[in-house]
Amino acid sequence: MEKREIINMFSRNFGNLYQVYPDSLKENNGRFFFMVKDDQQKYLSLSGLPEKVRVLNFHADKEKSIDCNEKVLFQICSLTNHNLTQLRQILDYLNPSCTQMKPSFGTGDRLGIATPAHIQAFRDKNIFPVLAQQSVREMERTESHWQKVLDNAIWGCFEKGYEGPFGADADHVKDLNNLQKAIECGFTLYTLDPSDHINEHMIQLNKEELKKKYQELPEKQEIESIYLDKEYHIENHQLIFIHDKLAEIVLTYGEAIKHIEKCYQFLKKNHQGDFELEVSIDETPNPTSPLAHLWIASELHRKGVDFQNIAPHYIGDWEKGIDYIGDIGTFREEFKLHCQIASEMGGYKLSLHSGSDKFSVYPIFANESDGYFHVKTAGTSWLEAVKTIVMCQPALYREMHDFALKCFEKDSFSYQLSTDLQKIPNIAKLKDEELVHLFLDNNARQLIHITYGSILREKDERGRYQFRDRIYKLLFENEAIHYQEVTKHIQHHLKLLNL
Numbered sequence: 001m002e003k004r005e006i007i008n009m010f011s012r013n014f015g016n017l018y019q020v021y022p023d024s025l026k027e028n029n030g031r032f033f034f035m036v037k038d039d040q041q042k043y044l045s046l047s048g049l050p051e052k053v054r055v056l057n058f059h060a061d062k063e064k065s066i067d068c069n070e071k072v073l074f075q076i077c078s079l080t081n082h083n084l085t086q087l088r089q090i091l092d093y094l095n096p097s098c099t100q101m102k103p104s105f106g107t108g109d110r111l112g113i114a115t116p117a118h119i120q121a122f123r124d125k126n127i128f129p130v131l132a133q134q135s136v137r138e139m140e141r142t143e144s145h146w147q148k149v150l151d152n153a154i155w156g157c158f159e160k161g162y163e164g165p166f167g168a169d170a171d172h173v174k175d176l177n178n179l180q181k182a183i184e185c186g187f188t189l190y191t192l193d194p195s196d197h198i199n200e201h202m203i204q205l206n207k208e209e210l211k212k213k214y215q216e217l218p219e220k221q222e223i224e225s226i227y228l229d230k231e232y233h234i235e236n237h238q239l240i241f242i243h244d245k246l247a248e249i250v251l252t253y254g255e256a257i258k259h260i261e262k263c264y265q266f267l268k269k270n271h272q273g274d275f276e277l278e279v280s281i282d283e284t285p286n287p288t289s290p291l292a293h294l295w296i297a298s299e300l301h302r303k304g305v306d307f308q309n310i311a312p313h314y315i316g317d318w319e320k321g322i323d324y325i326g327d328i329g330t331f332r333e334e335f336k337l338h339c340q341i342a343s344e345m346g347g348y349k350l351s352l353h354s355g356s357d358k359f360s361v362y363p364i365f366a367n368e369s370d371g372y373f374h375v376k377t378a379g380t381s382w383l384e385a386v387k388t389i390v391m392c393q394p395a396l397y398r399e400m401h402d403f404a405l406k407c408f409e410k411d412s413f414s415y416q417l418s419t420d421l422q423k424i425p426n427i428a429k430l431k432d433e434e435l436v437h438l439f440l441d442n443n444a445r446q447l448i449h450i451t452y453g454s455i456l457r458e459k460d461e462r463g464r465y466q467f468r469d470r471i472y473k474l475l476f477e478n479e480a481i482h483y484q485e486v487t488k489h490i491q492h493h494l495k496l497l498n499l
Contacts, residue, residue, distance in 0.1 A: 001030075001032075001048075001072070003025050003027060003032065006025070006032045006034075006047055006072075007020060007022065007025065007034075009047075009066060009068060009072065010034075010036075010045065010047070010074060013064065013066055013074070014036075014064075014074070017038055018036040018037060018038050018043070018045075018076075019036060019037050019038075020034060020035075020036050020045075021034065021035040021036065021037070021159050022034075023159070023160055023161035024158055024159050024160070024161050025161070026091060026158075026161070028090050028091065029052070030048050030049065030052055031046060031047070031048035031052050031053060031056070031090075032046065032047045032048060033045070033046050033087065033090070033091070033158075035155075035158060035159045036076070037476075040476075041079075041476075042079055042155075042159070043061070043076050043077060043078060043079065044058075044076075044077040044078075044079060044083055044087065044158075045074060045075065045076055045077070046058060046074075046075050046077065047072055047073060047074045047075070048072065048073065049070065049071070049072065049073070050065065050071060050072075050073040053073045053075060054073070056086060056090075057086050058075060058077050058083050058086050058087075059077060059078070059080065059082055059083060060075035060076060060077050061076050061077060061078055062075070062076040063075040063076070079151075079155050081147060081151055084151050084154060084155065087158065088154065091158075093163045093164070093165075094154050094157055094158060095186070096131075096132065096150070096154075096166055096167055096168035096186065096187070096188045097165045097166070097167065097188055097274075098167065098188050098189070098274050098275065098276045099128040099130070099167055099189070099276060099308070099374070100128075101308065101347075101349065101372070102127070102128040102371075103126070103127050103128065103349075103366070103371045103372070103373055103374070103497075104127060104128040104129070104130055104167065104349070104373075104374045104375075105122075105127050105128070105129060105130065105374070105375050105377070105493070105494065105497070106130035106133040106167075106169055106171075106355075106374065106375065106376040106377065106378075107121075107129065107130070107131060107133065107377055107378075107381060107490060108133040108134055108135075108138065108171070108376065108377060108378025108379075108381065109131075109132075109133075109134075109149075109152065109153065109156075109378070109381055110134070110138060110142050110378060110379070110381070110382045110452055110456075111142075111381075111382065111385055111471070111472070111475070112142075112144065112148065112149065112152035112153075113152070113156075113472070113475060113476075113482075114156070114381045114384075114385065114482075114483075114486050115131050115152065115153045115155075115156020115157060115159075115160070116156050116159050116160040116483060117381075117482070117483040117484075117485075117486035117487045117490070118131060118156070118381070118486065118487075118490060119131070119156065119157065119160045119162045120160070120483065120487040121486070121487045121488075121490035121491045121494060122490075122494070125494050127494065127497070128165065128166075128167060129164075129166050129167070130166065130167035130168070130169050130189060130374075130376075131153040131156065131157065131166045131167070131168070132149050132150045132152075132153035132154070132166075132167070132168035132169065132187070133149075133168070133169040133171050133376065133378065134149045134169075134171055134378070135171040135172035135191075135193075135378075136171075136172055136173060136174065136178055137172065137414070138171075138378065138453075140453070141452065141453025141454075141456070141457070142452070142453065142456055143456070143457060145181075146170065146178075146181050146182045146184075146185040146187070147185045150168050150185050150186060150187065153166070153168065167188050167189050167276075168186065168187040168188050168189065169187065169188075169189040169190075169191055169278075169376075170182035170187040170189070170190050170191065171191045171376070172191055172193040172280060172283070173190060173191060173192055173193060173263075174192075174193050174194075174195070174196055176262075176263065176266055179263060179266060179267065180266075180270065183267070183270050183271050187275075188274070188275055188276065189275070189276045189277075189278060190263075190267060190275060190276070190277055190278070191278040191279075191280050191309075191311075192259075192260050192263050192264075192277065192278065192279055192280060193280045193283055194255075194256035194257075194259045194260050194279075194280075194281070195256075195280075195281075195283035195284060196259075197255040197256040197258070197259040198252060198253060198255075198256045198281065198284055199251055199252050199253075199255065200252065200284050200285055200286055202248050202251045202252040203248065203252070203286055205248075207244065210244065210247050210248060210251070211247065213247075213251055214247035214250070214251060217250065217251070217254070219254070220250075223246070223250055224246070226302075227241040227246055227295065227298075228241060228243060228246055229241060229242065229243075232294060232344070234290075234294075234337065234340045234341055234344055235336075235337075235340045237290070237337055237340070239290060239291050239294055241291070241295070245291060246295075249289075249291065249292045249295050250295075252292070253281070253292060253295070253296055253299075256281070257296065257299045257300065257303065260279055260300065260305060261300075261303045261304075261305055264277060264305045264306070264307075276308040276309070277305070277306065277307040277308055277309070278307065278308065278309035278310070278311060278351055278374070279296070279300065279305075279307050279309070279310050279311070280311040280351070280353065281296065281310070281311065281312055281313060282311045282312060282313040282314075282318075282353045282354075283313075284313050285416070286313065287312075287313045287314060287315045287316075288312035288313045288314070290334065290337045290338060290341060293310070293312050293338055293341050294341050294345070296310070297310065297341065297342070297345040297346075297348070298345065301345065301346065307348060308348055308349060309348060309349045309350070309351040309374050310342070310348060310349075310350060310351065311350070311351035311352070311353050312338060312350070314331065314334070314335060314338070314352075315330065315331055315334050316330075316331050317416070317418070318353070318354040318358070319354070319415070319416065319417055319418060319446065320354060320356065320379055320415055320417070320446060320449045320450055321356055321357055321379050321380060321383060321442075321445045321446055321449035321450075322357055322442040322445055322446060323357055323358055323359055323360050324358045324360050324361045325418070328360055328361065328364070331361060331364065332364050332368065335350075335361075335364060335365070335368055336368050338350060339368050339369050339370070339372075342369075342372065343372075347372065348372070349369070349372045349373055349374050350365075350369055350372065350373055350374075351373070351374040351375070351376065352365060352373065352374070352375045352376065353376050354376075355375040355376050355377050355493075356377040356378065356379050356380035356383075357377075357380055357445075357493075359492070359493075359496050362375075362493065362496035362497045363496055363497075363498065365497070366496075366497040366498045367498070373497075375493070375497065377490070377493065379449045379450075379452070380489060380490075380493075381486050381489075381490070382448075382449070382452050383439060383445060383448060383449060384482075384485045384486045384489050385471075385475060385482060385485075385486070386400070386439075386448050387436060387439050387485055388474075388475060388478060388481050388482040388485050389471065389474055389475075390435045390436050390438075390439075391436060391478075391481060391485075392474055392477075392478045392481060393474050394432040394435050396467070396470055396471075396474065397435060398427055398435075399467070400448070400455055400467055401427055401438075401447070401448070402427075403451075403454070403455060403458065403466070403467070404447050404448055404451040404454070404455060405421065405447065407451055407454040408421060408447055408450070408451055410454070411450050411451045411453065411454055412450055415450055417446055417450070419442075419443050419446040419447065420443050421443065421447065423441075423443045424438070424441065424443045424444045424447060425438070425441070425444075455467050455468075455471075456468050456471070
């Protein structure tokens with residue numbers, strides 16, 4: 001039986017109940033798998049000869065036998081983890097893999113429904129997509145978990161019929177408990193966030209205070225035998241570990257290195273198959289100096305930590321959902337040095353967190369790194385979802401906007417922002433068709449960007465979600481518009497990365 005026959009047969013018998021996603025249709029050993037949706041949710045449909053379908057271990061909600069030239073059985077199955085596990089065993093390209101040091105781009109999806117749009121944006125681009133990506137903080141705010149994040153991305157791959165490689169990033173993991181959970185789910189990239197072990201206050205100590213703390217370190221003598229007064233010639237730069245600078249760097253990052261080593265050894269022991277490691281040192285108030293970058297990479301190598309990406313805190317301001325704030329020329333020169341250090345120290349990729357909408361630095365990031373880069377976005381896809389709400393149901397957006405203003409102060413505690421709420425236009429004075437222009441305003445973008453958790457979790461006095469269910473319903477009913485807006489916006493990111 002041909003694919004076209006299966007779709008025609010399904011449409012004749014179920015066309016009044018379900019809409020087929022034709023890109024999803026796959027055949028394996030005479031069995032056909034594709035995604036459909038009714039007016040409320042999506043399902044997996046599988047079909048074939050009854051003896052070939054029933055031998056599979058899918059949990060079906062409905063099934064129907066149809067007599068054609070031969071009997072064909074159709075099953076309709078919910079998009080559960082169990083059913084996805086069975087499908088991944090049959091269609092093994094639905095399993096995440098490693099980037100193999102290719103330029104890569106992460107598309108965090110806070111709502112868990114944007115992967116088909118992300119895949120469309122990556123079409124014909126020479127870049128490795130990391131389609132499952134969420135941090136512990138984001139999962140807490142969206143009431144999600146590792147398995148759900150991964151499953152949502154893989155169902156999105158299936159819906160779009162995507163058979164190419166993709167990654168799964170357990171982002172900003174701080175502890176072994178979350179690391180274990182992500183391992184059990186099957187992630188392939190682990191971003192370790194040792195920020196709780198970075199002593200960011202060392203830079204504020206005077207010489208005597210710094211010297212006293214440094215003298216107390218048990219590993220002081222070993223560190224000095226390796227690094228003190230050692231000169232590194234990186235292209236046209238000379239980097240020297242003079243005593244005071246070495247002391248400051250070791251006291252700032254020494255415990256973080258130990259934590260990373262512990263997490264890496266845990267991964268080696270417990271992870272089955274290949275994995276990649278990213279070290280994130282960007283969640284600090286102070287930029288990572290080139291000398292500190294050099295020491296961190298050197299220490300990780302010395303301790304046998306095999307990492308593929310490092311995310312320094314680059315100079316300038318990297319606020320959420322808006323472009324880079326800072327001198328582009330100064331950033332270019334220092335970023336060049338970071339790239340040269342990475343090349344000199346073994347050739348790992350430099351990662352850009354808070355990568356959403358950093359359009360002015362993208363060409364620099366791609367060109368100076370010679371393609372050895374990883375970029376992470378997340379909030380920008382959420383903003384495109386909210387823009388879709390503005391376009392399709394402005395009254396709902398007005399409610400969300402007013403609520404966001406009330407919880408902005410509470411939600412902004414974990415971000416470094418320059419948002420000025422007073423500069424956001426009074427939306428009561430804007431016509432519906434003017435609301436979309438708010439997404440060109442940095443202050444309005446940041447208002448919606450950082451309050452996503454409160455918006456998605458808020459409940460009324462009866463325990464019902466105030467916004468969440470309506471958001472999902474609207475985006476489901478206006479899926480084509482939602483996908484179009486997300487695709488277009490991510491494509492703009494990729495274009496500026498010369499991809």
